[in-house]
Amino acid sequence: MRLAAPGSSGTIGVGVENLSITYQRGRKEILALDRISVEVRQGELLVLLGPSGCGKSTLLNAVAGLLKPDEGRITIAGREVFGSKGLINVPPNGRNLGMIFQAYSLWPHMTARENVAFPLKRRGFAQRDLLPTVNAALDLVRCGPLADQYPGQLSGGQQQRVALARAIVAEPAVLLFDEPLSNLDANLRRQLRDEIAGLHNRLEFSGIYVTHDQAEALSLGTSVAVMTTARIEQIGTPQEVHNSPVSEYVAWFLGANVFDATVDSRGTVDTPFGALSSEKTIAKGPARVAIYPERLRIEPAKAGTATITLVQYKGTAVEYSVQAGNASVNVVTITSEEPLAIGDRVNVSALSRDVLVFADRGNDTTTAAVGEPGQTNGRSVGP
Amino acid sequence: MDFVRRGTVDWALVLSRAAIVLILAMIFAPIVQVMYEPMTRFWEQLQVVAALPNIGRTIVNTFVLAGGTLVLALTFGTFFGWSTGQLSPRYARIASILTTSSLFVPPIAGVIGWIFLFSPRIGYANVILRATPFFDGKSGPVDIRSLSGIIVIDTIYLIPFVFLFVSTALRAVDPALESAAMVSGSSWIGAQFRIVLRIIRPAIIYGAVIVMLLGLGQFTVPLVLGSNHGINVITTEIFNQLEVRSIPQEATAAFLALPLILAGFALVFLQRMAVGDVNRFSVASKGVGGQRQPRNYLIIPIIIYAFIAVVPAVTALLIVALSPYWSATIMVDRFSLDSFVEIWQNSTIRTSILNSIQLSAIGVVAALVGSFVVARYMLSAPSGRFSAFVDYTINLPLTIPHVVLGLGIFLIFAVGQFGLYGSGWLFVIAYFVLYLPHGVRMIQSGLVQMGPSHEAAARVCGAGRLRTVVWIILPMLRRSVASAGLLMFVLMSREFSASSLLRTPSNQVMSTRLFDSYNNGTFTDTAAIAIVMISVSLIGVSLITILGGRTTGEAS
Incomplete structure (x- = not known):
């Protein structure tokens, strides 16, 4: 399994230009994203880091197509999926994505194998052709023996591994991670973080990873974007962001005394x-x-x-x-x-x-x- | 059980356990009596029933009615429940109130409103339809007094039940499960069918079983719309055996009730089989998923349903109540409150209304005490066979048609050794048994929400069991108690099915007097009583909504 097209590094995996979203909360309008622009190159894992309510999940949901932005442009693997003042808005199922959620979100009425097979079925694979791929994906996250269990019978860590397999099985153009480790206890979080890093090294997928945990951000990201309310404060490699923060806020959020x-x-x-x-x-x-x-x-x-x-x-x-x-x-x-x-x-x-x-x-x-x-x-x- | 502590008898505990045994007996006795009666002379009764005129037609009608309402109510109820899940929270609250609004209208009142609308010759709606170019003639085009009419009206009253099960289940489904399907390549509609509806399947099946049971036990609508026109179902045939025949045929009525009781037992059993291992479908979700993009246009079908369920029938009742008599033309210039004055001056009608209020009030007090005792027991009892048995028994009245329970109560308490024939206490007993499950459920959920720690704190601080109940638990539960009391009052004051077998010409309640009034052809009085009933319901339900918000819907 290989998610990156050979020789494609350097091209743009995800492009976001001048993206704005406002929420209506009661009578108040809340600006959730303020003309944000960011790029994820092919094979790069961009981590969005920020406190809760800063808009990082909103940005992720907009890329996924689960939220419709007010204005801006989004491209995935060079294809415009949102733009032209909202005239183009490809639904989530047309964006060729994989996504991992905070609460695992495995479908409780399907076995682990059925869950992982779902994205392949939706992409038109025949039942007998998809089985080897499904098993390979489950083996990759070391959940092969659990294939016939229902999510309710799996532990949190196992559920999130199966969710990971479900996200990568169809070899999507982009993987989206929405705080995937925050429901796990400390040891499991560490272990699964290492596994995601290992998978990224092997599969070279392009991805966006949302978290509020700076240790997770620095160890996983090929680049890190620190967000404050509705905008990106700094974007760079983990070393740049950590050692040369552009503001006291970035330094403070990464753990510095101020x-x-x-x-x-x-x-x-x-x-x-x-x-x-x-x-x-x-x-x-x-x-x-x-x-x-x-x-x-x-x-x-x-x-x-x-x-x-x-x-x-x-x-x-x-x-x-x-x-x-x-x-x-x-x-x-x-x-x-x-x-x-x-x-x-x-x-x-x-x-x-x-x-x-x-x-x-x-x-x-x-x-x-x-x-x-x-x-x-x-x-x-x-x- | 530790009745004796430190050498002294714990009288509160002894009393509450004795009360539970008494309550179980009150529920069981009527059911056992109805089942026992035909068993003694089974073959003889079988021949009597087989020889009843049109019995084959009656059985077919029963299944057509149950099946038809099941399909229709399940489809619409599920659709409305699912739609509500797609609305923004504010719209969803409105949708919940709208969908359950048909519960404001007591069926016995509503169905007569529908007759005023769709009676073939002078029904208001038929007159209006004939005025359009599409229809002509002196009667029709719609005849509500038909099997399809009964199915449609029953469906209107059953939709809220399916809706409540489905929307409650949907609230527990994490929206992220839907998002996950969409990013996995499923369209939005596809995600609804492949994921959302599959996950709430147990709730839909549960709703289906309840509607099937309610459909088999439907009594009010078929009695009013069908019985006088030769359309019978099993429940109305039971009524005929006791009320229409010159000598009441109790044994025959009981024999007819037997399959309905057995169907109740069987369907509950089948439902448990069909749902299977419920735990498999529940995943510990911390509820931190995404949010759905609201699709508020989905409230439109719900508004249409609520309008159809409430407005035309109530309007027709109002028009007839204000008119000097019911005719095809609406005489606005002759509108007056005369019929309201008339029903107040008519001593039997006035007595029936006051009776309803008084007997319901007594019933509510009794049922609240019973509910509290049972709910406390259910929460404190070790999960053994006996507590499972108590749970099952308390909920039995939900699975057995009211008319059958009314028959059982009549057989035991009216004609048996209690000899309460013609007494108001018969109604109180019936109300208590019929609505205890509602009270228990609401009080129990209040107690669960409260949690055990407050009680523990009071006991540790030195309060005894009784003092803890009076000073800590009851004050904290006052909202649940008030909501439960009001809900039970509304349901009791409109009860018709069981009451129709318990009343005597001189001992009536509002609903039975309304029915007699309709049968006597005094339509303006009928409409006026119906408006009084609807007002009582409306006041009660509004108070509950103000008090408890969402708890109302979940308990009814």
């Missing part, structure tokens, strides 16, 4: 934790600093600038909450030594390439998003 600072005329960043230097240069004045918890270092010191306020032992790592003035950051250290204790004084430092500085635009996007106005609060995971 706090207030001042940049002086020599470019030194004055923070409540002491002076830091940054490779990024910005104009002097008030600024916001973002640093990932794993890239902060702490040294015990009698006259340290900061105090440890919380210690969370995580096995191989220890996570500290460290406070100086009214700023608080999380610091993750990997050490086999005896952890520090609450109340210990420490000095905080970071490499200059890890200190990300942004001009203070006055509106605190990071804290506004979690509804804690006026309080700087670093956190290691997204909301």
Whole structure:
């Protein structure tokens, strides 16, 4: 089974241009997508990352044809499926897609095999021709022995594997993932994430993957688009997005601590934790600093600038909450030594390439998003 | 069972268990009596029944009526239920109210409205149709007093039942299942047939069985439309054996009822077989699927149905009630409230209306207490054979035609050793038995929603069983109790099938007096009583809608 046409890399799998969608909620009109443009090249897996309500699932449903946009253009494998001011609107069944849903959405009245055979039947395969393909797809997700079970008899992880087989069996042009792992427990999520990554390497499918989990986004995506309300804030490779966020919001959503600072005329960043230097240069004045918890270092010191306020032992790592003035950051250290204790004084430092500085635009996007106005609060995971 | 705790007898528990045994006996006794009666002289009765005039025709009619209403009500009910699932939430709420609106109109009142419309010579609708160029002559074109007329009118009253089962089941279907079919290459229509309707098949089958049972037991509509014109079904033949013959033929009536009881048992059994392993069809869905694109134009057929089900019949009744007499021409200038004054001055009619209200009120109180006791028992009892037996028995009155239960109650309580012939208590007993299942279901769902923790908290804080019920459970349940009470009041105050066998000339309720009035040919009085009945229903149902919103529909 191979989903990418040989030698087709570089062509466009999915193209979205100036797509807008508004919802009617009661009397209010809500802009769910605001003239969004994005491209998924052949063989690329684009991850849409953002908090709930940012419009990422709306974008996915629009590509699937389950939602009709107000305006814009969508192409799949070079074919226009939505456009010309809504005159062209190919229904979902004409778009040659595979889709994996959050709640698995296997049809409860069909066996696993019947579920997987469904897309082939709809594409006109004869019963005897499709069986080998169906079995191959089930084997690929290691569910061959479960073929004759009904969804109600399968565990969550097994159901999602069968759903995966159903999505890939007809070798669609594009695979769409709508938070496929968020209903699974932590271990299974990890395991299935690895399997999806493995499948992507082997089958080289083009896909769009929606999630609010940054670890999932960074490890699965060939590119990652971070979304805020109705628009894309940044798009790039996982490394670009993580190491060179374009805004404090992107850094914060990917897990960085964000706090207030001042940049002086020599470019030194004055923070409540002491002076830091940054490779990024910005104009002097008030600024916001973002640093990932794993890239902060702490040294015990009698006259340290900061105090440890919380210690969370995580096995191989220890996570500290460290406070100086009214700023608080999380610091993750990997050490086999005896952890520090609450109340210990420490000095905080970071490499200059890890200190990300942004001009203070006055509106605190990071804290506004979690509804804690006026309080700087670093956190290691997204909301 | 722990009746005795710490050496003291738990009287509340003893009393509630005794009440359950009494309730079971009240439900079982009439059914057993009806089944026992023909068994004693089976062959003799078989010959009597075989010799009844037109008995073959009566049996055929029964099946044609049940089959016809089944096909029609199932088709329309499923279509309306499915349509409601495609509407936006606001439209869906309106559609639910509209589809169940025919329940506002008591069948005994509604069917007479239809006669005023489609009586061959002076029915208003027939007169209007004859005025069009397509029809002429002095009568017709429609004769409602025919088997097809009975089927159509019965269908109108049965559609809401199928609708309720289907729409409730559809609400539980994750829209993502539909989306999954569409991205897998199915068209929208294809997804409806291949996925959605297949998933709710158990609900459709359940609805079909209920409609089949209701169709076999249909009494009011065939009695009013058919009986006087030689069109009989088994239920109306039972009525004839007791009410029309100069000497009541109880044994023959019971023999005729036997196949209806057995059909009830058999259909419930078949339904369980057909649905099979229900769990196979249920998938733990966390309900986080997508949303459907609403297709609000699908409300149009529902609006048309609701209009047809309610407006013409009620309008016809109003016109006749306001007119000095029923004739082919509508005399707007002679409209008056005279017939309402007349029914109030007529002591037998006034007594029947007051009787209905009084007896229904007593019935509601009794049924609420019974429902509460049974619902509490069902939730607390270990799931053993006895609780399964209680559950089955409580729901028996839903599967057995009311006229048959009325016959059983008559045989036991009126002519048997209780000797309540001519007493109002006969109606109270009938109302209690007939509508207990509705009360139990509503109170039980109220208790389930409430959960066990509040009760546990009260007990831990030191309240006894009785104090917990009075101070914690009942106040928290007041909405469910009020809704259940009102619903049962509405249903009891309009009950006709069982009442028609229990009434005596001097001891009537609203519905039976309405029927007599119609048979006597005093049509303006008939229409006026019908309007009073509809008003009582309307007030009750509106109060329930204000109180409980959706619970109304699910319980009826």
